[in-house]
Amino acid sequence: MQDDASCERVDKDAIDAIVSHLPDEDAILRISNIFHALRSKPRLTTLYLLLEKDMCVCELEHALGMTQSAISHNLRTLRQLDLVRVRKDGRFAVYSVADEHVRALLELSRSHVVGCVQ
Template identity: 90%
Template structure:
């Protein structure tokens, strides 16, 4: 994954750096994580995620909250589903979306907390 270079810098402890590198996520995991952050870079998708933190919602409810078309919301939800960030369940004739799991919930909450803490 990374090129091995002989560094002339006296700060470089080859064994320590190699140990750190050995604990990095593999290339597939790095790609998936990168895709998640790329998807959450979209303001509508991130807003959808924060709405779903508060309440499981169908597309109609998201349409009301966001002022977007159902088509645009569905497109964004498809992306979020493909990345396993949201789940969908049927409730009668409605598809109801929710945050996928506690890991996603924690990522969003920590991000919000970080931003709110930096703003002070």
């Protein structure tokens, strides 16, 4: 780490104010875990499918062309991170995007990529 005195740009008060507003370590770890989970193409694709329609595992199996066990594993990971919800509909478990925060994250990511391509 560079000595603060060697850099004239350092405004310690301003930097300290920024640091004081950072999420705490537990929140940073949770956020990191979310982004790590989203590195998986099948998990991310699952979330984008669920943006369009609440689905059961058999519907996701058809859409993704994956095995039920692989889909269930991915859904378990997404549930543990509070990215998806599950509800019972008769004998089926139906999955949906957990909330508007997740929806916004996915939509912003999509618009960022589309905006960068143009």
